Amino acid sequence: MTDAQQTHVVLVGHGMVGQRFLEALTEAEPRPPGLRITVLAEEPRRAYDRVHLTSWFSGTTAEELSLCGDGFAAEHGIDIRLGDPVETIDRAARTVTTGAGHTVGYDTLVLATGSYPFVPPVPGHDTPGCFVYRTIEDLEAIKAAADRARIGVVVGGGLLGLEAAGALTAMGLDTHVVEFAPRLMALQIDDGGGRVLRRKIQDLGVTVHTGAGTRAIVDRAGRVAGMVLSDGTELAADLVVFSAGVRPRDQLARAAGLAVGERGGIVVDEYCRTADPHVLAIGECALAVDGRVYGLVAPGYAMAEVAARQLVAGPPDPDRTFTGADLSTSLKLLGVDVAGFGDAHGVAEDCVEVLYSNPQAGVYKKLVIGADGRLLGGVLVGDADAYAQLRPLTGGPLPVPPEQLVLPTAAGPRVRLALPDTAVVCSCHGVAKGTIRAAVTEHDVVDVPGVKRRTKAGTGCGGCVKLIGGIVTEELAAAGIETRRGLCEHFARYTRAELYEIVRVKGIGGFARLIDEHGSAEGPDADGCEVCKPAVGSILASLSGGHILDGEQAALQDTNDHFLANLQRNGSYSVVPRIPGGEVTPEGLITIGEIARDFGLYTKITGGQRIDMFGATVDQLPSIWQRLVAAGFESGHAYGKALRTVKSCVGQTWCRYGVQDSVALAIELELRYRGLRSPHKLKSAVSGCTRECAEAQSKDFGVIATAEGWNLYVGGNGGTTPRHAELLASDLDHDTLIRTIDRFLMFYIRTADRLERTASWLTRIEGGLDHVRAVVMDDALGICADLDELMGRHVETYEDEWAATLADPERVRRFVSFANAPGVPDPTVRFTPEREQIKPVLFERLEVRGR
Amino acid sequence: MGATGTTVETTVEIATGTGWVTICPYDRLTPGRGVAALIEGEQVAVFRTRAGELYALGNRDPFSGAYVMSRGIVGRRGEVPIVTSPMYQQAFDLRTGECLDEPTTPDGTPAALPTWRVRVRS
Numbered sequence: 001m002t003d004a005q006q007t008h009v010v011l012v013g014h015g016m017v018g019q020r021f022l023e024a025l026t027e028a029e030p031r032p033p034g035l036r037i038t039v040l041a042e043e044p045r046r047a048y049d050r051v052h053l054t055s056w057f058s059g060t061t062a063e064e065l066s067l068c069g070d071g072f073a074a075e076h077g078i079d080i081r082l083g084d085p086v087e088t089i090d091r092a093a094r095t096v097t098t099g100a101g102h103t104v105g106y107d108t109l110v111l112a113t114g115s116y117p118f119v120p121p122v123p124g125h126d127t128p129g130c131f132v133y134r135t136i137e138d139l140e141a142i143k144a145a146a147d148r149a150r151i152g153v154v155v156g157g158g159l160l161g162l163e164a165a166g167a168l169t170a171m172g173l174d175t176h177v178v179e180f181a182p183r184l185m186a187l188q189i190d191d192g193g194g195r196v197l198r199r200k201i202q203d204l205g206v207t208v209h210t211g212a213g214t215r216a217i218v219d220r221a222g223r224v225a226g227m228v229l230s231d232g233t234e235l236a237a238d239l240v241v242f243s244a245g246v247r248p249r250d251q252l253a254r255a256a257g258l259a260v261g262e263r264g265g266i267v268v269d270e271y272c273r274t275a276d277p278h279v280l281a282i283g284e285c286a287l288a289v290d291g292r293v294y295g296l297v298a299p300g301y302a303m304a305e306v307a308a309r310q311l312v313a314g315p316p317d318p319d320r321t322f323t324g325a326d327l328s329t330s331l332k333l334l335g336v337d338v339a340g341f342g343d344a345h346g347v348a349e350d351c352v353e354v355l356y357s358n359p360q361a362g363v364y365k366k367l368v369i370g371a372d373g374r375l376l377g378g379v380l381v382g383d384a385d386a387y388a389q390l391r392p393l394t395g396g397p398l399p400v401p402p403e404q405l406v407l408p409t410a411a412g413p414r415v416r417l418a419l420p421d422t423a424v425v426c427s428c429h430g431v432a433k434g435t436i437r438a439a440v441t442e443h444d445v446v447d448v449p450g451v452k453r454r455t456k457a458g459t460g461c462g463g464c465v466k467l468i469g470g471i472v473t474e475e476l477a478a479a480g481i482e483t484r485r486g487l488c489e490h491f492a493r494y495t496r497a498e499l500y501e502i503v504r505v506k507g508i509g510g511f512a513r514l515i516d517e518h519g520s521a522e523g524p525d526a527d528g529c530e531v532c533k534p535a536v537g538s539i540l541a542s543l544s545g546g547h548i549l550d551g552e553q554a555a556l557q558d559t560n561d562h563f564l565a566n567l568q569r570n571g572s573y574s575v576v577p578r579i580p581g582g583e584v585t586p587e588g589l590i591t592i593g594e595i596a597r598d599f600g601l602y603t604k605i606t607g608g609q610r611i612d613m614f615g616a617t618v619d620q621l622p623s624i625w626q627r628l629v630a631a632g633f634e635s636g637h638a639y640g641k642a643l644r645t646v647k648s649c650v651g652q653t654w655c656r657y658g659v660q661d662s663v664a665l666a667i668e669l670e671l672r673y674r675g676l677r678s679p680h681k682l683k684s685a686v687s688g689c690t691r692e693c694a695e696a697q698s699k700d701f702g703v704i705a706t707a708e709g710w711n712l713y714v715g716g717n718g719g720t721t722p723r724h725a726e727l728l729a730s731d732l733d734h735d736t737l738i739r740t741i742d743r744f745l746m747f748y749i750r751t752a753d754r755l756e757r758t759a760s761w762l763t764r765i766e767g768g769l770d771h772v773r774a775v776v777m778d779d780a781l782g783i784c785a786d787l788d789e790l791m792g793r794h795v796e797t798y799e800d801e802w803a804a805t806l807a808d809p810e811r812v813r814r815f816v817s818f819a820n821a822p823g824v825p826d827p828t829v830r831f832t833p834e835r836e837q838i839k840p841v842l843f844e845r846l847e848v849r850g851r
Numbered sequence: 852m853g854a855t856g857t858t859v860e861t862t863v864e865i866a867t868g869t870g871w872v873t874i875c876p877y878d879r880l881t882p883g884r885g886v887a888a889l890i891e892g893e894q895v896a897v898f899r900t901r902a903g904e905l906y907a908l909g910n911r912d913p914f915s916g917a918y919v920m921s922r923g924i925v926g927r928r929g930e931v932p933i934v935t936s937p938m939y940q941q942a943f944d945l946r947t948g949e950c951l952d953e954p955t956t957p958d959g960t961p962a963a964l965p966t967w968r969v970r971v972r973s
Contacts, residue, residue, distance in 0.1 A: 555883030
């Protein structure tokens with residue numbers, strides 16, 4: 001590529017930093033003429049988000065992790081070649097040669113080869129059953145092995161090691177963490193924080209060994225059977241994951257005669273250049289001018305920007321250099337907040353530490369203050385809410401006495417610090433608060449996704465998203481823009497959750513009283529609408545019980561609840577009897593079959609392990625249910641915002657792999673929560689082992705059996721935006737499980753918005769899953785007794801809606817097609833045969849005259 | 852349309868081209884709901900509001916073609932009394948039959964419902 005007009009940039013490695021480099025290069029305007037870009041990568045995939053790698057275990061797909069969309073390369077004319085690593089560099093000829101034998105010339109070579117996991121060279125370290133934790137392929141291999149394993153050991157108690165331990169635990173393995181240093185996360189936090197973190201991790205069922213080295217891996221019949229620790233202790237293990245740090249991949253540069261550090265890393269200057277002006281190195285493979293190799297994404301991104309800058313903007317810009325970065329980190333490990341920032345270990349001369357430690361509550365907070373009163377750094381474990389505010393203030397004076405920042409909220413008011421505009425909110429992309437404010441005030445951005453699109457803030461590690469949300473709300477409020485939150489025009493001042501509280505506290509039993517006393521309209525006979533009526537109907541049904549078709553409640557229900565059946569496109573209805581846990585007797589199946597046959601209904605098996613019968617007219621519904629009720633069936637509430645089904649796998653009774661009786665538990669749960677009205681439908685499932693055949697992790701509440709008890713997952717759903725459920729609690733015994741689900745459901749019903757599934761509720765509410773856990777497991781709000789009582793009342797007062805309807809002629813009387821011609825079926829509901837069943841006849845145009 | 856019933860033992864009637872047809876006793880109508888009636892082969896939806904007013908509109912939902920309007924939720928949007936289609940939730944003015952959300956159906960026909968005269972007779 002010696003054409004004088006052309007500059008050929010060759011990037012070696014397509015990881016996160018490499019991708020950021022490509023983005024910085026292609027975003028430059030104007031694009032330098034003649035710029036040609038080729039990427040040569042060893043991995044078989046384009047760049048993906050390694051920071052969130054662990055989320056692959058909880059269902060995030062490789063596609064979702066991808067950072068480089070299908071169109072990116074084509075759009076920018078970049079030639080990306082995957083799966084063919086560069087093996088040699090010929091600096092004299094300015095070419096590189098790949099494993100497959102291709103030789104590619106370059107004008108500028110950018111090495112972004114990343115790092116490799118360090119595996120201690122102990123005997124047996126390469127026995128089958130030993131893994132590292134770096135790529136999606138590694139995770140696939142771990143997952144496959146975990147299926148056959150019972151005990152897993154993670155070597156390394158750092159960030160990645162603990163993530164790996166969390167993943168193994170979630171897959172049902174007995175998990176150990178072996179850390180050489182005297183504490184967990186030795187780099188980021190101090191001894192005090194380490195102790196609190198250790199305690200919290202152990203509470204989750206992980207066994208922690210600190211100050212322990214690995215002497216050997218025990219190999220039995222060619223597979224891992226255990227390991228020997230440095231003190232001679234032997235641990236049984238079926239699977240070992242090495243996560244003991246990473247080493248820079250500098251072999252290419254080393255072989256090409258470029259300088260590397262004593263402990264590895266390609267030596268670069270503040271512009272990320274090697275001694276060869278045509279070769280740059282960025283990210284984890286580079287040794288920065290401060291003598292460090294950075295294994296975090298934010299410094300890597302900063303290096304990518306610096307490198308790209310000089311390729312597109314001519315001579316190096318002394319204002320854009322990389323001379324080092326701090327190692328601040330904030331993350332959630334196994335549900336535990338951990339953050340370390342600035343001088344976390346307090347090494348500065350004459351510094352003092354202000355700390356609050358409460359091992360009982362699992363909270364540890366320490367601030368390091370300089371002799372001159374400036375904030376130098378800190379460690380936060382168990383509650384890192386303050387991190388987003390504190391990190392940007394590091395290096396400057398504290399606006400309030402430091403003790404106010406570490407004491408728990410109950411001991412004093414939570415302090416909100418005003419960040420200066422210059423404070424960097426997103427350190428991954430170097431976005432300052434002023435830039436985010438400007439996005440709102442000058443570019444009409446109104447939410448976090450808007451900020452992400454406009455400024456990139458929040459699109460790296462995501463740790464600052466909460467802070468961004470706060471800034472946006474603050475700016476909108478300052479501009480007088482109020483976020484509309486009322487239910488609808490008739491209850492403009494109240495959210496659904498607030499109306500629920502009003503109904504509960506005042507014991508309101510009907511819509512009329514609620515709208516008269518709390519509605520927005522003045523005067524008598526105010527009326528609601530299609531939004532507030534069903535919402536209030538649901539609240540009344542959740543709280544007061546009673547039949548949903550009685551009295552005033554009748555007018556609140558939408559057509560499905562009004563006819564206790566599901567409206568279909570031609571005006572007919574479908575009928576779903578409850579089949580708890582999906583267990584049904586042959587007699588039951590025959591009865592359903594006979595009823596469907598006798599009424600000429602179309603039958604289909606549902607996704608929730610029941611049978612749906614379609615094509616019933618309004619006047620057929622009571623007759624159909626007469627027979628179903630006589631055969632012992634109850635309403636399945638397929639029509640209601642209520643518990644639908646609790647699906648189950650066949651469980652321990654029959655299945656060779658089952659460890660608990662999932663069917664019995666599913667039936668118990670379905671019978672307990674049947675008829676429970678909620679802000680949206682509720683779906684559930686119970687799996688009898690970690691293979692998860694019941695797909696419990698896609699449900700509002702899902703239960704998976706473990707050897708010790710049950711794991712409870714919440715907040716999953718399918719639909720337009722599928723979301724995997726998150727682990728709320730593990731290894732619960734039967735009674736604790738039921739109590740926890742009781743409270744979770746009642747807390748959701750109490751606080752969710754209208755038509756808000758548990759998934760979006762969990763995302764929306766402040767504190768998310770942790771808050772819910774604190775409320776339902778530790779009674780943080782002191783409301784558990786209330787929640788328990790409400791659920792107790794629900795269970796006690798449940799009655800089958802259909803049996804109750806049939807028992808009352810007044811209720812049955814509404815099931816007619818025509819008020820002036822009872823008994824006449826609706827002539828417009830017609831069917832035609834298809835595949836030996838019926839299907840609706842579409843409507844011919846029929847003009848109706850008005851008079 | 853727009854009549855008010857107060858006394859018991861009253862019936863609801865709808866005007867045909869030739870006279871008034873009885874639908875049902877007034878008390879059979881639930882405040883805030885509707886019923887369907889069959890009048891000379893045509894389907895009419897009759898609604899009673901919370902305040903006691905009666906309205907009668909065509910029962911056919913112009914968006915789905917299904918005869919389901921009588922099963923919609925009755926309420927108010929601002930000052931306008933409305934019924935919401937149970938199929939796809941468009942709101943119609945109970946007084947005029949006009950659709951408040953979309954002027955025409957996807958096939959281009961006007962989305963208004965025909966209206967009928969309705970009264971209460973003691």
